[in-house]
Amino acid sequence: MFIITHKKIFLAIAAVITVVSIGLIASLGLKVGIDFTGGSLTEVSYAQAPDKAALEAAIDLAVADLGEFSVRASQNENGESAFLIRTRDLSEAERVALTESVVALGDGSIDRFTSIGPVIGQELRDKALYAILAVIAIIIIYVAFAFRGIGTPVTSWTYGAITIVVLIHDVLVPVALMSVLGYVAGIEVDVLFVMALLAVLGYSVNDTIVVFDRVRENLMANRTEKRTKREEAGIMLEDVTYTLTKPYEEIVGTAVQETLARSINTSVTTLIALVALYFLGGAVTQTFALVLMAGVIAGTYSSICIASPLVVTYAQYRAKKANQTPTQSAPKNT
Amino acid sequence: MSENTTPENAGTQAFLRTFRAIVVVMVVAGIAFWVYQNGTQPESENPFKLGLDLAGGSHLVYEADVSKIDPSEVPELMNVLRDVIENRVNVFGVSEPIVQVESSSFVTDEPIERLVVELPGVTDVSQAVAEIGRTPLLEFKLYDEELAAQQDTLQNLNSLTESGTSSAVIGNVTINGEAISEELPFRDTGLTGRYLETAALEFAGGQSGQLSNEPLVSVRFTPVGAELFEEITRNNVNRQLGIFLDGELLSAPNINEPIAGGTAIISGGFTAEEARELAQNLSFGALPVPIELQSTQTIGASLGAEVLGKGMIAGVIGLSLVILFMVLWYRIQGLVAGVALLSYVTIMMALFQIIPVTLTAAGLAGFVLSLGMAVDANVLVFERMKEEFNRGVSSREAARTGFTRAWSAIRDGNITSLLSAIILFWFGTSLVKGFALVFGIGVIISMLTALVVTRTLLVTLPDTHKSAKNFMSFVLGNGLEK
Numbered sequence: 090m091f092i093i094t095h096k097k098i099f100l101a102i103a104a105v106i107t108v109v110s111i112g113l114i115a116s117l118g119l120k121v122g123i124d125f126t127g128g129s130l131t132e133v134s135y136a137q138a139p140d141k142a143a144l145e146a147a148i149d150l151a152v153a154d155l156g157e158f159s160v161r162a163s164q165n166e167n168g169e170s171a172f173l174i175r176t177r178d179l180s181e182a183e184r185v186a187l188t189e190s191v192v193a194l195g196d197g198s199i200d201r202f203t204s205i206g207p208v209i210g211q212e213l214r215d216k217a218l219y220a221i222l223a224v225i226a227i228i229i230i231y232v233a234f235a236f237r238g239i240g241t242p243v244t245s246w247t248y249g250a251i252t253i254v255v256l257i258h259d260v261l262v263p264v265a266l267m268s269v270l271g272y273v274a275g276i277e278v279d280v281l282f283v284m285a286l287l288a289v290l291g292y293s294v295n296d297t298i299v300v301f302d303r304v305r306e307n308l309m310a311n312r313t314e315k316r317t318k319r320e321e322a323g324i325m326l327e328d329v330t331y332t333l334t335k336p337y338e339e340i341v342g343t344a345v346q347e348t349l350a351r352s353i354n355t356s357v358t359t360l361i362a363l364v365a366l367y368f369l370g371g372a373v374t375q376t377f378a379l380v381l382m383a384g385v386i387a388g389t390y391s392s393i394c395i396a397s398p399l400v401v402t403y404a405q406y407r408a409k410k411a412n413q414t415p416t417q418s419a420p421k422n423t
Numbered sequence: 424m425s426e427n428t429t430p431e432n433a434g435t436q437a438f439l440r441t442f443r444a445i446v447v448v449m450v451v452a453g454i455a456f457w458v459y460q461n462g463t464q465p466e467s468e469n470p471f472k473l474g475l476d477l478a479g480g481s482h483l484v485y486e487a488d489v490s491k492i493d494p495s496e497v498p499e500l501m502n503v504l505r506d507v508i509e510n511r512v513n514v515f516g517v518s519e520p521i522v523q524v525e526s527s528s529f530v531t532d533e534p535i536e537r538l539v540v541e542l543p544g545v546t547d548v549s550q551a552v553a554e555i556g557r558t559p560l561l562e563f564k565l566y567d568e569e570l571a572a573q574q575d576t577l578q579n580l581n582s583l584t585e586s587g588t589s590s591a592v593i594g595n596v597t598i599n600g601e602a603i604s605e606e607l608p609f610r611d612t613g614l615t616g617r618y619l620e621t622a623a624l625e626f627a628g629g630q631s632g633q634l635s636n637e638p639l640v641s642v643r644f645t646p647v648g649a650e651l652f653e654e655i656t657r658n659n660v661n662r663q664l665g666i667f668l669d670g671e672l673l674s675a676p677n678i679n680e681p682i683a684g685g686t687a688i689i690s691g692g693f694t695a696e697e698a699r700e701l702a703q704n705l706s707f708g709a710l711p712v713p714i715e716l717q718s719t720q721t722i723g724a725s726l727g728a729e730v731l732g733k734g735m736i737a738g739v740i741g742l743s744l745v746i747l748f749m750v751l752w753y754r755i756q757g758l759v760a761g762v763a764l765l766s767y768v769t770i771m772m773a774l775f776q777i778i779p780v781t782l783t784a785a786g787l788a789g790f791v792l793s794l795g796m797a798v799d800a801n802v803l804v805f806e807r808m809k810e811e812f813n814r815g816v817s818s819r820e821a822a823r824t825g826f827t828r829a830w831s832a833i834r835d836g837n838i839t840s841l842l843s844a845i846i847l848f849w850f851g852t853s854l855v856k857g858f859a860l861v862f863g864i865g866v867i868i869s870m871l872t873a874l875v876v877t878r879t880l881l882v883t884l885p886d887t888h889k890s891a892k893n894f895m896s897f898v899l900g901n902g903l904e905k
Contacts, residue, residue, distance in 0.1 A: 371730040
């Protein structure tokens, strides 16, 4: 009950998190990688690293009309010093020229080369967006379907809609983290990041549904049924009215309480796996792990402290509105 | 599932429970052994399939220009293209190259046809690009007198204006709504390298009009191609048939009579060496449509091995820590969850080998993540079980009720995850598809292991009550409880 009693505080915290996240994303923006914009990425590693300025000069000389490019010092998986060179989309001849000149700087070797045409990048961006939108649509429909007949005092569509509100919160947090990482460390958004977001999406929905499932169960257990029969055009119809035996807030509050241990334990095991991935897995998946950790923490917070308080707040708002205009609303058959 | 508690019956039930538990553990152990055998034996039939980012290699994406092709013919042409390139790639002796067609009509208005070529182990991308680039594009086109006349007129006009005072150049003149192309005045016949069966080097005899012993390339068409060739030559006697190689006009012999039999001679002032090479390249197959390299990706082999090794360590440590946490918190139930989690890992690895799923760095990361999430169904059940157990129900009955009560949450949570996975699989590009597949299978298997392994083992544990205050009742508790 603690969370429902103090729901205003928890919702306020969530609102602050959301606003700060949006602010960060809007002001810092996202550093979009070549997966989506098109371009080339060359990773070259050296046993004895040359000067960054020398490398830049060599690159500029190697390819004519190169335009803007960036060189970032890093380490490859073997712990050797390496450089990540980002340029525009390179042709095969340009690639050869670039490779030869950077390798010549000091016994370097090319660990990785990626070149993506602008069309593929654009298409990938569109597809990622469409996929996310389609997933959101299917979730709202499924939740509304699975919780049909929950009826009192809010409809199953409310649960579906709140699942999505919570989901947006959970996705905003890792995206905000990514824009900070991009700003501070120059980390770029790539396909792996989109996958991390999709995993967060799945985690968030799953977490919220478990809580709502308990709300549903407790609602069924704490209601009385009244059936009234009436005849309309020769057909016998039966109206069923449910009355809750406990206040709605209390039912939801108990549900949150009862699922608390599960919510925390599952997020702990997931975080354990992610921490192992972050520290022991390769550099390639480090950002993936970090983004997911942010998403899982946000998801756990939101399923406990946002989803249920929001349902209760909405139910109270509906009740208040119904009380204010009792004469206007027509008698309803539920 | 109520049990009769007569003594004989109870004995049978206990035996059955133990028997089931043993069978489940044996089956999982059997699968684990099979996975180990397959994964470590050098010549196993179902080894793990590693993606390019783990094995090292090159990934090339070509775009095919199908703008001149009838849309209904595109899929077949792309298949021809794939076979041709596959033949080419097989020349490298690369183990298991992947050549596949990717259409992208889903999102974009204009369908784009791509050919994705994956070459594991090939880190010298220039060599690969050069080798694939050697695939010739052979086209037979008819001389178009009308277009030639139009181009002549345009040229005359231009030369007039150039010689005059005005410096304006007439361009983009259209006749009957069609722009006059600046290309050579030939139009497509539909006869291309796709209808080629074989090609061979020949030397012309000293006939009139030809240099003696001039190197030539003779090509033999497929039956369909032969028919097409005969039809074209029959309808266009006394016109010129241009033979184009990679867009360049090689020769434009006059069609003297309809040619049946399905062979044609390509001459173009070749040296013997050039002709031999062309014949060889043509016999690997010729491109049915022009292609252009759009994106390349190379990953060094040592880098891939490093990523794979680190990913596996992260997986093993992550798995151990998750099991440790479960045992510390849920005690004996945690141990059962640990067995279920190991079963999950085993079955997933077996499926990776059987399907087979290509493992990538992203897939590996997703799998490590799933280790943490897979215990969720167990956690849900244990929490419900605890409620019942604390209420005074016997532990075995509590386990059964726990499963019944937790089912709706497990079901709804997993169905939404599964729906998301299906959508991703539909929409996604190959990389996302792999992730969606692993994610989707993971959801199903984690649910199955919780329902089968966890359940079977839990009901096999000795029955006790919370009030018993003995060892069993302690290990069946959880968290901070005594």
